[in-house]
Amino acid sequence: MSLILALESSCDDTSAAIIKNGTVLSNVTATQTIHEKYGGVVPEVASRKHQINIIPVVKAALDKANVDKTELTAIAVTKGPGLLGSLIVGVSFAKSLSLALEIPLIEVNHMKAHILAHFAEDPKPKFPFLCLTVSGGHTQIVKVTAPLEMTILGTTIDDAAGEAFDKSGKIMGLKYPAGPEMDKLAQKGKPIFQFAEPKVKGLNFSFSGLKTSILYFLKAQLKDNPNFIDENLNDICASVQYQIVYILIKKLKQAASETGINQIAIAGGVSANSSLRTALEKAGKECGWQTYIPAFQYCTDNAGMIGVAAEFSYKEKDFSSLDLVPEARLKI
Ligand code: KG4
Ligand code: ZN
Numbered sequence: 290m291s292l293i294l295a296l297e298s299s300c301d302d303t304s305a306a307i308i309k310n311g312t313v314l315s316n317v318t319a320t321q322t323i324h325e326k327y328g329g330v331v332p333e334v335a336s337r338k339h340q341i342n343i344i345p346v347v348k349a350a351l352d353k354a355n356v357d358k359t360e361l362t363a364i365a366v367t368k369g370p371g372l373l374g375s376l377i378v379g380v381s382f383a384k385s386l387s388l389a390l391e392i393p394l395i396e397v398n399h400m401k402a403h404i405l406a407h408f409a410e411d412p413k414p415k416f417p418f419l420c421l422t423v424s425g426g427h428t429q430i431v432k433v434t435a436p437l438e439m440t441i442l443g444t445t446i447d448d449a450a451g452e453a454f455d456k457s458g459k460i461m462g463l464k465y466p467a468g469p470e471m472d473k474l475a476q477k478g479k480p481i482f483q484f485a486e487p488k489v490k491g492l493n494f495s496f497s498g499l500k501t502s503i504l505y506f507l508k509a510q511l512k513d514n515p516n517f518i519d520e521n522l523n524d525i526c527a528s529v530q531y532q533i534v535y536i537l538i539k540k541l542k543q544a545a546s547e548t549g550i551n552q553i554a555i556a557g558g559v560s561a562n563s564s565l566r567t568a569l570e571k572a573g574k575e576c577g578w579q580t581y582i583p584a585f586q587y588c589t590d591n592a593g594m595i596g597v598a599a600e601f602s603y604k605e606k607d608f609s610s611l612d613l614v615p616e617a618r619l620k621i
Pocket of ligand 2: 399403424425557558589590
C-alpha cells in the first residue's frame with residue numbers, strides 16, 4: 290500500500306495532494322494572485338508566499354483525504370524545473386518531513402509530472418504516446434515510451450506557448466496570467482486578424498515573432514483608432530488564440546506522421562485552453578488518433594500530478610537521499 294503526500298511549489302502555486310495506490314484523494318492548491326499587479330511572477334514574492342501557504346495547504350490536503358501524517362508511506366516533491374527560491378521551499382519542507390516521519394523522499398520532474406497526470410484518471414494513454422506539453426515555461430513534443438522514459442522531439446527556441454498568451458494579453462492590458470482570460474474573450478470573438486506564421490525547422494516551435502507581430506499590428510491600428518483594442522478585444526483574442534493553436538496542432542500532426550504514433554496527449558497549463566482541446570479532438574478524428582486531454586484540475590500546476598508521477602518511482606523503490614537539491618533547469 291502506498292500513501293504519498295505530494296508537494297508542488299515550482300512557480301506561483303503552492304499545492305499539496307494525497308495519493309493512495311495511485312489514486313488522488315485530495316489535491317489542494319493556493320494560487321498566488323499577488324503577481325497579477327506586477328504583470329508576471331516575481332520570484333522573491335513567490336518564495337515568500339510559498340513559505341506562508343505550505344503548512345495550511347498540506348493540512349488541508351491531509352484533512353480532505355481524511356489522512357493523518359503518521360499514516361504516510363512517502364513524501365514526493367518537485368525537484369525542478371522552476372524558480373529556485375520557490376522550489377527550495379517545497380524541497381526543504383519535504384526533506385524535513387521525510388526525516389521527521391522516517392519515510393522515503395521521492396523527487397519528481399515537474400515536466401514529466403505534467404505528462405504523467407494522464408495516469409490520474411481513465412482513459413489512460415498506451416505506450417508509446419506523444420504528448421504536447423504546453424505551459425508558461427515550456428512547449429515540447431515528447432515521445433513517452435514508458436512511465437519514466439521520455440524523449441523530447443521538439444521544443445520552443447524562444448517563448449513558450451503560455452508566454453505567447455500571457456505576453457500578448459499584457460500588450461492588450463489583460464492581467465497576468467492572461468491565458469485563461471484570453472480563452473474566455475476569444476469565445477465571444479472571431480479570428481479575423483492574421484499574424485505572421487513562424488518558419489521553424491523540424492518539430493521545434495517559435496512564438497516570439499508572433500508577439501512582435503501583434504505588437505506592430507496593434508500599434509498601427511491604434512494610430513488610426515485609439516479605441517481599437519477596446520472595440521475589438523474579443524476578435525483580437527480569438528485571432529491570437531487561433532494562431533497559437535494552429536502552430537501547435539500543425540507540429541503535432543508532423544510529429545505523429547514522422548513517428549507513426551497515433552496515441553496523442555496534451556498536458557500543461559495551456560492544455561486547459563478550450564480552443565486547443567477542440568482542435569485536438571478535431572485533428573484526432575481527421576488523422577485517426579486516440580486523443581487524451583487531462584481533466585482541468587490536472588492541467589495547470591498541481592500536486593496531484595506530482596503524486597501520480599511519484600507512484601511510478603515508489604513502485605520501483607526509486608527514492609532520493611536527504612541531500613536532494615532543487616534544479617531550476619532540470620531536463621526531462
Ligand atoms: O503549467 P502551468 O500552470 O505553469 C507552468 O508550469 O508554467 O501553466 C501556466 C500557463 C500560463 O501561461 C497561463 O496563461 C496558461 O498556462 N493557461 C492558459 C489557460 N489556462 C492556463 N492559456 C490559455 N488558455 C487557458 N485556458
Ligand atoms: Zn507546470
